[in-house]
Each structure stands twice: as structure tokens, then as C-alpha cells.
Amino acid sequence: MTEYATGENLYAAYLRHPNIRIDSRKVSSGDLFVGLAGTQVQGNKYAAAALAAGAAFAVVDDPEVVVEGDDRYLLVPDSLKALQEMAMEHRRRHRMPVLAITGSNGKTTTKELVNAVMSRQYRVHCTPGNYNNHLGLPLTILMTPPDTEMTILEMGANHVGEIAELCRLGRPTHGLVTNVGEAHLEGFGGIEGVIKGKGELYDYLATNRGVAFINADEDHLTEMAAANNRLIFYKVSEQLTSEEPALEIGVHSLHPFIDVSFLNENGELMRTEVQLSGKHNLQNVKTAIAVGKYFKVGGTKIAEALSSYRSDNHRSQLLEHRGVSFYWDAYNANPSSVVASLSGFGTDHPAGDAVIILGEMLELGEAEAAAHRKVALRAGQTARTVILVGAAMKDVAREFDRPWFADSTALAAWFWEQNWEGKTVFVKGSRGNRLERLLAD
Ligand SMILES: CC(=O)N[C@H]1[C@@H](OP(=O)(O)OP(=O)(O)OC[C@H]2O[C@@H](n3ccc(=O)[nH]c3=O)[C@H](O)[C@@H]2O)O[C@H](CO)[C@@H](O)[C@@H]1O[C@H](C)C(=O)N[C@@H](C)C(=O)N[C@H](CCC(=O)N[C@@H](CCC[C@@H](N)C(=O)O)C(=O)O)C(=O)O
Ligand SMILES: Nc1ncnc2c1ncn2[C@@H]1O[C@H](COP(=O)(O)OP(=O)(O)OP(=O)(O)O)[C@@H](O)[C@H]1O
Numbered sequence: 001m002t003e004y005a006t007g008e009n010l011y012a013a014y015l016r017h018p019n020i021r022i023d024s025r026k027v028s029s030g031d032l033f034v035g036l037a038g039t040q041v042q043g044n045k046y047a048a049a050a051l052a053a054g055a056a057f058a059v060v061d062d063p064e065v066v067v068e069g070d071d072r073y074l075l076v077p078d079s080l081k082a083l084q085e086m087a088m089e090h091r092r093r094h095r096m097p098v099l100a101i102t103g104s105n106g107k108t109t110t111k112e113l114v115n116a117v118m119s120r121q122y123r124v125h126c127t128p129g130n131y132n133n134h135l136g137l138p139l140t141i142l143m144t145p146p147d148t149e150m151t152i153l154e155m156g157a158n159h160v161g162e163i164a165e166l167c168r169l170g171r172p173t174h175g176l177v178t179n180v181g182e183a184h185l186e187g188f189g190g191i192e193g194v195i196k197g198k199g200e201l202y203d204y205l206a207t208n209r210g211v212a213f214i215n216a217d218e219d220h221l222t223e224m225a226a227a228n229n230r231l232i233f234y235k236v237s238e239q240l241t242s243e244e245p246a247l248e249i250g251v252h253s254l255h256p257f258i259d260v261s262f263l264n265e266n267g268e269l270m271r272t273e274v275q276l277s278g279k280h281n282l283q284n285v286k287t288a289i290a291v292g293k294y295f296k297v298g299g300t301k302i303a304e305a306l307s308s309y310r311s312d313n314h315r316s317q318l319l320e321h322r323g324v325s326f327y328w329d330a331y332n333a334n335p336s337s338v339v340a341s342l343s344g345f346g347t348d349h350p351a352g353d354a355v356i357i358l359g360e361m362l363e364l365g366e367a368e369a370a371a372h373r374k375v376a377l378r379a380g381q382t383a384r385t386v387i388l389v390g391a392a393m394k395d396v397a398r399e400f401d402r403p404w405f406a407d408s409t410a411l412a413a414w415f416w417e418q419n420w421e422g423k424t425v426f427v428k429g430s431r432g433n434r435l436e437r438l439l440a441d
């Protein structure tokens, strides 16, 4: 019978083969393949294919797939846990600041902005894309280049306990919660659950002498961090004169672009325009300035990093497709982010020129019906033309007499038959709605 590989064996294999792959179809020579269970298939089944494609080792938790005598198979009791333990061991060996970012909305945008700022002065490794869960976070840690000076870890959750677990894996030394909003209410069981769940980051920092950043302009955060004694506050201020007790950021405009100022290391005023709009993105920009200042990134570098930032990830993205202008914000959707995004968009576009497409907001549990009604009503205050998509929007569409489509394929077929000259089309909906099908050709 094949014996289990020890933690030391696994970590030694990783050190020699640090390129981890969980998909045999993406394996190159010398990679370390980890077979994971999925919703369609069991990844263990592809261990032989991964080895044939050049993987140095295959970590599996099903003894049936192991070929007796082939020591490239590393059998473990649980492949996911093995991956997480490798990541924990790797993290233990790194002595550097690790900044964790969680919150209901704006995690990825904040992470990208902080990364842009910090990368001007340090070698930064940060979560790729949205790799923010029990699987993405260990993969992120295991991708850390050897010369990294700072790591930024995005942490996502849809239930209480998850952020505590991600902190156990990532051991942040610094952290921040972007905000507390109405996202993933199904799993969190309501806003109190969100406060508790996101607060697990501040709890971890409190017990491990970590530094917590607090956006003093956001509700709940100060109370959530009450047990922390290493706090860095930041806030909007009309006059940038004193930096005590909070780092200050001045705001000149939010539309069409965010224009802000802050004091540099010599107390001189710096001003920068960021290609993002709206009050919600201001929070993300403020955080990047505050973190940059705390870590002593020069003011000019902060300003340049922010003014050169461009969204290319389906969040707050301005784009043209087949001659139509879109404000594309359809990476995800929940009541807080839809309202925030509509507020930003509405300020820039008169109701007659604006077209709003709203898909469903998933994972809201009992709040679903009321939440869909609320955002559809809110959209009607911003644009004359409001188009609704998906089953959860069906009753609302009937009630408000709005065009409705069962899914994004039906929407696309209709949409491209219409004339949208002179209009700007706002698009928002949960990932599961796949609204990007509208841009398919
Ligand atoms: C395990 C895995 O790889 N899952 C990915 C996979 O899922 P699927 O179930 O379809 O896999 P399969 O059953 O097809 O395959 C099983 C495994 O076998 C491998 N395999 C298959 C065929 C073959 O020929 N060879 C093979 O080796 C295969 O690679 C599988 O490993 O594919 C999906 C589509 O691409 C992926 O979405 C899925 O990824 C899962 C969801 C995942 O967690 N990925 C992480 C890397 C990650 O971080 N993903 C982020 C999204 C994170 C997220 O949603 N965050 C939430 C909060 C988190 C709440 C938490 N409780 C949760 O739900 O996870 C947030 O709100 O931000 C990303 O990709 O962006
Ligand atoms: N600070 C904010 N407050 C409220 N809404 C925001 C904020 N920042 C971004 N949003 C909205 O949330 C959407 C998703 O942004 P982003 O991906 O940065 O958040 P996220 O928390 O990382 O979400 P996910 O975990 O699903 O990736 C944006 O498209 C925008 O509509």
C-alpha cells in the first residue's frame, strides 16, 4: 500500500517545483500538479495526464489513481488541506508585511490601487484577479516570488468563520476592511453576520499585534476594530493641515474623474486625478493613499501610481463595443454595490441619455425579492430606459412595466437590433448572469 507523503516531503517537492497547477490541461514541464475535487469531476483522475504532460509530481488524495512504484505520486489524506499546509509553511518562512484586504465591496479595486501605489517603491506580490478564497489564497501564497518585500492578500467570504480561516492561512501583519454592505446575505444571515464575518480580520490583527487601517468615513469599521490597539485612521478632510489623529485626504471632484489631494512626506500638497468615478471609488482611492503614506511611499510616486491606474477588469470600466458606449460594472452585484454604482453613473449621465441594464443579484437569501425591487426602483430614478434580466427580476419588470429578458443570451439578441446612438449603457449584475455575453461579438 502506498504511504502518505509527509508535510516535509511535500514542501520539499514544492521548493524544487514551485509552479503549482491544479488543471492538468495547463501543466508544463516541471510543474507540481495537485488533484482537487470539483463540481464536475475529481481532479485526481487527471494525475496521470499531468505527469505525462511533464509534471514533476502529482499530489493526490485517492489511492486508486496511484501507480504502484511510481514515486512521482504524492498521496495525501486531503489534497486541498495539503495545498493549504504547503502555503502555511511557505508563509511561515517569509518575514515581510502581509496586508489583508476584505470587505463587502471594493476589495479587488482597492487591492489593485494599493498594489499600484506600493509597487512604485517595493517588490510587491498580490492576489491575482479574484483569487481570494480557501483555494485562491493558498495558491497566491505559493506563487510568492523569492525576492518579494510585501504581499497583499485579498480575502473573500460568504459566511462567518471564513475570514478567520483565511487569516490562519495567510497570517496578515496588516489589514483593512473596505466596508460592510449587503453582500452574500444568504450565507452571512444578515448585516450583523457581515459585521462579525468581516470583523474576523480585525480580531486576528488584535490578537497578533497587527496594524489595522480604518476608513473613518465608513460605518461600523471603528467599532469593529475596538479591540485593536494599533490603528491607523484615514478620512476625508476639508483642510489638509494636521495628520492627527487621522491621515487626511482632500476631495476636489468625483465626476467625471476622482480628483484628490494629500500631504506628502514634506508636508507639501500633492494632487492627483484618478480614472475612476463616484463616491464608492473615492473610498478605494483614499485607502491606497493611506496605505502608501503609512508605508512611506513618496507622495509623487503615490500620485503617479493613481493617475496611471486604468480599470480593465469589468469593474467601473468605460468601454466601446460595436459603436455603443458602455459603463461596464458587471463583475458582480449586490444591493450596496448596485446603489453605489448607480449613484456614480447617474451624476455623469442625464436620464434621457442613459440606459440601465440590471441583471440579478445572487446569494441574497430572504432579502432577494425586496432587494431586486429596491434597485429596479433606484435605476428608474437614474434613467428612463431600464432593462431587467433574469428570473429574480421578472416580477419587478412586470410591476414597473420594464423590458425583461430571461438571460443574457436573450438580452443580447434583442439589444443589438436596437439603435443606441447617443446613449451610454450602464450594465450591472452578478457573475452568474454572464452579462458579458452582450459583448460576445
Ligand atoms: C477546484 C477547482 O479547480 N475549481 C475550479 C473549477 O471548478 P469546477 O468545479 O468546474 O471543476 P471541475 O469539476 O471541472 O474539475 C475539478 C478539478 O479537476 C481539474 N481538471 C479537470 C479536467 C481536466 O482535464 N484536468 C483537470 O486537472 C480542474 O482543474 C479542477 O481543479 O473550474 C471553475 C471554472 O474555471 C473555477 O471557477 C473553479 O474555481 C473554484 C471556484 C475556486 O475556488 N477557485 C479559486 C482559485 C479562486 O480563488 N477563485 C476565484 C473566485 C473566488 C470567489 O468566488 N470568492 C468569493 C468569496 C468566496 C466564498 C467561498 N466560500 C467560496 O465560495 O469559495 C467572493 O465573493 O469574492 C476566481 O477564480 O476568481
Ligand atoms: N468602496 C466601494 N463601495 C461600494 N461599492 C463598491 C466599492 N468599490 C467598488 N464597488 C462596487 O463593487 C463592484 C465590485 O468591485 P470589486 O471587484 O473591487 O469588489 P470586490 O469586493 O472585490 O468584489 P468581488 O469579491 O466579487 O471581486 C464594482 O464594480 C462597484 O460596482
Ligand SMILES: C[C@@H](N)C(=O)N[C@H](C)C(=O)O
Pocket (backbone or CB within 6 Å): 130, 156, 331, 332, 333, 334, 361, 362, 363, 429, 430, 431, 432
Ligand atoms: C463571484 C463572487 N466573487 C461574487 O461576488 N458573487 C456574487 C454573488 C456576484 O457574482 O454578484
